[in-house]
Amino acid sequence: MPRFIPNYYNLACVIxxxxxSCACSYGQSIIGSTIGQPSFYTSFNLAKQGEPGYSGTSKLISAMNGVMTAGSIFGTAFTAWFADKWGCRVAVQIGTSVMIVGIVLVSGSVNMAMFLIGRFIAGFGIGNLTTIVPLYQAEISTPEQRGFMVCMHGVMVSVGYIGASWIGFGCYFAYPFGDSTFPWRFPLAFNMVPNLVLLVGSFWLPSSPRWLLGKGREDEAFQTLRRLHRTKDDPEELHIRREFYQMKAQLEYDKESKQGLGRFPLFSTAQ
Incomplete structure (x- = not known):
C-alpha cells in the first residue's frame, strides 16, 4: 500500500x-452551456444576441450567476453551524438535499422566476458542500496524509468542470434546430446523479472522530479512528492511540481556552 494512504477504507471515504466537489463544480459551470442553447431562449421568450431587447436578456444572464453566488454565500455561512451541531456527515446530507431541490426547480422551470429561485437554492447547497467536503476529508485523514487526501477535493472539482463541458457540448447537437427543451434541461438535471449517489451513500460514511470526541462519544470516536487509520505497519496501534490522545488533549485545551476568554470582556473601559 502506498505510504500516503493509511488504508483503502480511508481512501474510499475521501474519494x-x-x-x-464534483457536483459543485458541475453545477457552477453548466450554466455556460445552458445559455448557449438556442432552445433555452425560446423556452423563456428571451431575445437572442443581435435581436431587439437583448439588453434585458443580458441582465437576466447576470442574475442567473448572481443568485447562485448569493446562495453559495449563505450556504457557506451556515456550514460551520451545521457541522458543529450535527457533524460533517449530516452537513453533507443537508448540502446534497438542498442542491437536489434546486436542481429539480431549475431543470423543470416553466418561467424565469422559478429558474432563478432554483439557482439560489442550488447555490446554497454548493456553498455548503464546497466548504464541508474538504473539512470532512481533513478530519478523517491522518496528519501525515492529510495533504494528499484533501487534494481529492480539487481533483473532483476538475472532473465536474470536464463533465459539464462535454455533456453541454454533446447536448447542443441533440436538437440543434428544434424547439425541444432537452438540450438545456438534461444537462442541468444530470447534476442530480452525483448528488443522489452521495446522499444515499453518505449513510455509510463514518462520522468525524474529532466531532464524536467533542460530543463526549469517546468509545465511538476511538473505534472510528481505528477503522480509518489502522495499518499493517502498526499492529499494536500505537500511532492511533497517540493520535487519539493528542486529539483529546487539543479539544480539552480549546474548551478551556474558550472558557477563559469568557471570563474577560473584549473591550475594557478601565483606565
Whole structure:
C-alpha cells in the first residue's frame, strides 16, 4: 500500500465524499452551456444576441450567476453551524438535499422566476458542500496524509468542470434546430446523479472522530479512528492511540481556552 494512504477504507471515504466537489463544480459551470442553447431562449421568450431587447436578456444572464453566488454565500455561512451541531456527515446530507431541490426547480422551470429561485437554492447547497467536503476529508485523514487526501477535493472539482463541458457540448447537437427543451434541461438535471449517489451513500460514511470526541462519544470516536487509520505497519496501534490522545488533549485545551476568554470582556473601559 502506498505510504500516503493509511488504508483503502480511508481512501474510499475521501474519494466518495468528493462526489460533492464534483457536483459543485458541475453545477457552477453548466450554466455556460445552458445559455448557449438556442432552445433555452425560446423556452423563456428571451431575445437572442443581435435581436431587439437583448439588453434585458443580458441582465437576466447576470442574475442567473448572481443568485447562485448569493446562495453559495449563505450556504457557506451556515456550514460551520451545521457541522458543529450535527457533524460533517449530516452537513453533507443537508448540502446534497438542498442542491437536489434546486436542481429539480431549475431543470423543470416553466418561467424565469422559478429558474432563478432554483439557482439560489442550488447555490446554497454548493456553498455548503464546497466548504464541508474538504473539512470532512481533513478530519478523517491522518496528519501525515492529510495533504494528499484533501487534494481529492480539487481533483473532483476538475472532473465536474470536464463533465459539464462535454455533456453541454454533446447536448447542443441533440436538437440543434428544434424547439425541444432537452438540450438545456438534461444537462442541468444530470447534476442530480452525483448528488443522489452521495446522499444515499453518505449513510455509510463514518462520522468525524474529532466531532464524536467533542460530543463526549469517546468509545465511538476511538473505534472510528481505528477503522480509518489502522495499518499493517502498526499492529499494536500505537500511532492511533497517540493520535487519539493528542486529539483529546487539543479539544480539552480549546474548551478551556474558550472558557477563559469568557471570563474577560473584549473591550475594557478601565483606565
Amino acid at each position: 466518495f465524499v468528493a462526489l460533492g
